[in-house]
Amino acid sequence: MTAASGIGARVLRTEDKRFLTGTGRYVDDLPLARATYAYFLRSPHAHAKIKSIDTSAAAKMSGVVNIFTGKDLVDAKVGGLICGWVVKDKHGQPHKAPAHPVMAVDTVRYVGDTVAMVVANTYDEAKDAAEAIKVDYDVRPANVDLAKAFDKGAPEVHPEAPGNMVYDWEIGVKADVDTAFAKAAHVTKLDLINNRLIPNAMEPRAAAAEYDKGTGHYTLWSTSQNPHVLRLILSAFVLGIPEHKLRVIAPDVGGGFGSKIFCYADETMVCWAASRVGRPIKWTAERSESFQTDCHGRDHVTHAELALDKDGKFLALKVETIANMGAYLSTFSTAVPTYLYATLLAGQYTTPLIYANVKAALTHTAPVDAYRGAGRPEATFVIESIVSKAAAEMKIDAAELRRKNFIPSTAFPYQTPVALQYDSGNYPPIIDEAMKIADYKGFEARRAEAKSRGKLRGIGFSSYIEACGLAPSQVVGSLGAGVGQWEAAQIKFNPTGNVQVMTGAHSHGQSHETTFAQIIHDKLGVPMDQIEIVHGDTATTPFGMGTYGSRSLAVGGSAIIKATEKIIAKGKKIAAHLMEASVADVEFDNGVFKVTGTDKNVPLAQVVFAAYVPHNYPLGEVEPGMDENAFYDPANFVYPAGTQICELEIDPETGTTEIVAFTAIDDFGNIINPMIVEGQVHGGIVQGVGQALFEAAVYDKDTGQLISGSFMDYTMPRADNFPSFKLGYKVTPCPHNPLGVKGCGEAGAIASPAAVMNAVHNALAPVGVKHVEMPATPLNVWQSIQGAQHQAAE
Amino acid sequence: MYDFAYHRPKSVADAIGLLKGKTEARVMSGGMTLIPTLKQRLARPSDVVDLGGVKELAGIKVEGNNVVIGGMTRHADVASSADVKAAIPALAYLAGHIGDPQVRNRGTMGGSVANNDPAADYPGAVVALNATVSTNTRKIAADDFFKGLFETALAEGELITGISFPKAEKAAYMKFPNPASRYAMVGVFVAKTAAGVRVAVTGAGATVFRVKAMEEALSKNFSSAAIKDIKIPADGLNSDIHGSAEYRAHLVGVMARRAVDAANK
Numbered sequence A: 001m002t003a004a005s006g007i008g009a010r011v012l013r014t015e016d017k018r019f020l021t022g023t024g025r026y027v028d029d030l031p032l033a034r035a036t037y038a039y040f041l042r043s044p045h046a047h048a049k050i051k052s053i054d055t056s057a058a059a060k061m062s063g064v065v066n067i068f069t070g071k072d073l074v075d076a077k078v079g080g081l082i083c084g085w086v087v088k089d090k091h092g093q094p095h096k097a098p099a100h101p102v103m104a105v106d107t108v109r110y111v112g113d114t115v116a117m118v119v120a121n122t123y124d125e126a127k128d129a130a131e132a133i134k135v136d137y138d139v140r141p142a143n144v145d146l147a148k149a150f151d152k153g154a155p156e157v158h159p160e161a162p163g164n165m166v167y168d169w170e171i172g173v174k175a176d177v178d179t180a181f182a183k184a185a186h187v188t189k190l191d192l193i194n195n196r197l198i199p200n201a202m203e204p205r206a207a208a209a210e211y212d213k214g215t216g217h218y219t220l221w222s223t224s225q226n227p228h229v230l231r232l233i234l235s236a237f238v239l240g241i242p243e244h245k246l247r248v249i250a251p252d253v254g255g256g257f258g259s260k261i262f263c264y265a266d267e268t269m270v271c272w273a274a275s276r277v278g279r280p281i282k283w284t285a286e287r288s289e290s291f292q293t294d295c296h297g298r299d300h301v302t303h304a305e306l307a308l309d310k311d312g313k314f315l316a317l318k319v320e321t322i323a324n325m326g327a328y329l330s331t332f333s334t335a336v337p338t339y340l341y342a343t344l345l346a347g348q349y350t351t352p353l354i355y356a357n358v359k360a361a362l363t364h365t366a367p368v369d370a371y372r373g374a375g376r377p378e379a380t381f382v383i384e385s386i387v388s389k390a391a392a393e394m395k396i397d398a399a400e401l402r403r404k405n406f407i408p409s410t411a412f413p414y415q416t417p418v419a420l421q422y423d424s425g426n427y428p429p430i431i432d433e434a435m436k437i438a439d440y441k442g443f444e445a446r447r448a449e450a451k452s453r454g455k456l457r458g459i460g461f462s463s464y465i466e467a468c469g470l471a472p473s474q475v476v477g478s479l480g481a482g483v484g485q486w487e488a489a490q491i492k493f494n495p496t497g498n499v500q501v502m503t504g505a506h507s508h509g510q511s512h513e514t515t516f517a518q519i520i521h522d523k524l525g526v527p528m529d530q531i532e533i534v535h536g537d538t539a540t541t542p543f544g545m546g547t548y549g550s551r552s553l554a555v556g557g558s559a560i561i562k563a564t565e566k567i568i569a570k571g572k573k574i575a576a577h578l579m580e581a582s583v584a585d586v587e588f589d590n591g592v593f594k595v596t597g598t599d600k601n602v603p604l605a606q607v608v609f610a611a612y613v614p615h616n617y618p619l620g621e622v623e624p625g626m627d628e629n630a631f632y633d634p635a636n637f638v639y640p641a642g643t644q645i646c647e648l649e650i651d652p653e654t655g656t657t658e659i660v661a662f663t664a665i666d667d668f669g670n671i672i673n674p675m676i677v678e679g680q681v682h683g684g685i686v687q688g689v690g691q692a693l694f695e696a697a698v699y700d701k702d703t704g705q706l707i708s709g710s711f712m713d714y715t716m717p718r719a720d721n722f723p724s725f726k727l728g729y730k731v732t733p734c735p736h737n738p739l740g741v742k743g744c745g746e747a748g749a750i751a752s753p754a755a756v757m758n759a760v761h762n763a764l765a766p767v768g769v770k771h772v773e774m775p776a777t778p779l780n781v782w783q784s785i786q787g788a789q790h791q792a793a794e
Numbered sequence B: 001m002y003d004f005a006y007h008r009p010k011s012v013a014d015a016i017g018l019l020k021g022k023t024e025a026r027v028m029s030g031g032m033t034l035i036p037t038l039k040q041r042l043a044r045p046s047d048v049v050d051l052g053g054v055k056e057l058a059g060i061k062v063e064g065n066n067v068v069i070g071g072m073t074r075h076a077d078v079a080s081s082a083d084v085k086a087a088i089p090a091l092a093y094l095a096g097h098i099g100d101p102q103v104r105n106r107g108t109m110g111g112s113v114a115n116n117d118p119a120a121d122y123p124g125a126v127v128a129l130n131a132t133v134s135t136n137t138r139k140i141a142a143d144d145f146f147k148g149l150f151e152t153a154l155a156e157g158e159l160i161t162g163i164s165f166p167k168a169e170k171a172a173y174m175k176f177p178n179p180a181s182r183y184a185m186v187g188v189f190v191a192k193t194a195a196g197v198r199v200a201v202t203g204a205g206a207t208v209f210r211v212k213a214m215e216e217a218l219s220k221n222f223s224s225a226a227i228k229d230i231k232i233p234a235d236g237l238n239s240d241i242h243g244s245a246e247y248r249a250h251l252v253g254v255m256a257r258r259a260v261d262a263a264n265k
């Protein structure tokens, strides 16, 4: 191993050469001979009965190849889209699972619901024809207000889910928690909304498909984060194409944040229609379609209460949440506000009793599913908001209250009252370091100085924990998951000594091609430029579960390690033969096999060559070739943790918030490439700050139209909204995976909303503001200040 | 985008000729508004007459006490012009805060003023500086030009050829950007010119408007203290998810005071 590029080195990203020179290959770039183009006609109404669809005029228009509607799918007996995780309600009953037709049959249930697919020689012709389709809608009242979704008389989204209730789920024993509350010296109560977000990956979703009549083979190119899972869903549940006759390829993918995990209507249609049309079909979402139809994120209404003793020790936590599912249950939607949310409510604390009740609601809005952090940002926001509120109410320093309740480092493995067992961690040094870097001591002086400039300065903490590295298969299976969550790797040496590493994970911006190569380089001593990471194609990679839930390194990387061990074990046998030594005497170091205590050695490349040209070779004991695969099922989740401190200034005249300093200290376990990890943390923080200060998916309460349906109205965080971040690491290696790694992809987004909002509340406390919902836009902050002033005047 | 005939004339006369009799034709300057409109199929012109090749329309000249800016002059050129910076620095500042670099390198003064988006920045400068809009047929005073939401005094087929801005003794522009689009949610241009003091507000209403009460107060005492008690009524102001009418009314006061302070610096 050369220190310059092995584990721990800041290796520049291998993939950047093509990304930065415009030579990446995305689905839309695909040249397909004789391609047709699809356009989807989408519902302009949030809720309507379809009385009729007349495609006759459209079908005659120039260039039109074919038009499909929901009825065609019914006739062809195509299955509906599925939700892959069965959550059992508090009575042990499985959640209500309303049908999710790939295209609407008789009812549309959100603005953007798929109504018809037009396939034409060009995209513009398809779009022209779609305008000529006459749909007769009987518009019905829509239910888009989550807080009112269960109200009597709220418009029902599906008859299969009476009262719009998908499940009424709980964890913990309510009676025990109530008893603890009765004894509490102090109870802090908090009502909050976790605002709905639109993912906005830079690359919109896209699909292309081709059908080979001779072999009956379908190829689907998709912007998927997990091509194998997409293939499995399409094969086993939706289209019935045998798995071996369907190849799913996700080439370069330009961001996803979760939104590209799921199996969507449009890519399903493109695949299905390819054989009917007899020519390849291409489709790329327009940005407006992304806004309307990518699964949205978050969207909770929550009431929480924290019971404390007189010294500030947490006695119990009670949380009630209504979670929006949207109009249909997307692939992992049901798990997000339950097993990825309520199980995290212990946070970094020893809270002995926790009860959570989660009700999932259907509304006439786009489906809601996992979005960067998926459930864990929502949980962190509840805990870290209520802890800071309790600190303010009890007049205890926010850091001190946290420290008082941290799980001590000696208590690991630590069993929380909400199912998870934390494997490792050491929280106090993290917050100490964060406070040092953020100069917490100097804050009051900075606040006073800001006040002299007319600004309100605030500081806020967020000490998060997350469970990622999804996931031990048997654990998630027992909780209702429809799949296992191991990962796979294959290491295939070529005779000339270079190596291809096939992984079931798939990068959509995470730099796997660099990080995974560093692992191979470190473990096998192969030079970086002799390593290729292969991913994203079901035909060339082993079945794997894809990339989400900060799992690729912890689970996929561990599979790679296991495969390297097999390579080394096999190599030792071959090397022993070549060196005429006993296998027990052969050691492997930095790409070279050696006989212990001698200067006899043979490089790995030579062993590989011998394996492919086995002339002088122990054929009786060892098979030829150097090609090993491994599957890895994790023993537990991994538990990254950290503390963020946000410092900001509010202009009380305009309500504008400016972040002036942001510190994040994380424990991600061992770190392979600090530069890449920093990139992940930067992006995560920005996304979380986006939620806290800028982003909101807003539907019109009466019409159900998506008001924030373009960048003109949906506020994306931008570079000039941020200072330079101050980052640092504290390492407690993960004890149960071979790399000792945790996950880093979601942490920034999980922690930062609470850090920002605690700082906002801290800044606004002197002017009497009690509560501000996210996003703390200038309007929202200004109105909160006005409200507080009115109250003070009364 | 629907199909249309594309033309690229070399002179104003040719452009006018191409537009004549074609009621569904549209001119294009920077295309920063027109092209997104076409792509969203919100407009279906028969012809697009691209003014990009009309050299006589672009450029900045100082004529006596006026800075004359051609209709096809890009925002970036206004922002970086030494003449504009010297004569009316607030105008250069305004141009430099429109959109992003791509938009500033394509978008034009003529296109922006002709379009009269309620959230556009330039109308504030045109009215506050009491500029004169020149077209291929006439000259129109600022106060007569902006008629309402996306509505101007321009007749069908009439082109903005340039805008003449009197030099200002004092002037400043304060923009409160819409958090999402970064167009002006409220923009206040305050100017003291030979014509007196003017306060023009963009972004807050259906179209740019003047605040006479502030103008009178500032004429007597050009300081932010002079206008600190002047309240703008919220009635009729724009209201959306980013700003209520009350908030916009409040921001007009804040931005006006800040603009006066900046102008006095």
Ligand SMILES: Cc1cc2nc3c(=O)[nH]c(=O)nc-3n(C[C@H](O)[C@H](O)[C@H](O)COP(=O)(O)OP(=O)(O)OC[C@H]3O[C@@H](n4cnc5c(N)ncnc54)[C@H](O)[C@@H]3O)c2cc1C
Binding pocket: B026, B027, B028, B029, B030, B031, B032, B033, B034, B035, B051, B071, B072, B075, B097, B098, B099, B100, B103, B106, B107, B108, B109, B110, B111, B112, B113, B114, B115, B119, B120, B121, B122, B154, B158, B159, B160, B161, B181, B182, B183, B184
């Ligand atoms: C991302 C983005 C951000 C933006 N941000 C801002 C902002 O912050 N502030 C702001 O003020 N603006 C903003 N704009 C608008 C932009 O600055 C342009 O000023 C505006 O789009 C119009 O100028 P244009 O030259 O592109 O006109 P075009 O798009 O070419 O034309 C606009 C309209 O005016 C007509 N027209 C064009 N030229 C003439 C002429 N000479 N005579 C008569 N009619 C004419 C056209 O027919 C069309 O109807 C933004 C635009 C974008 C895309």
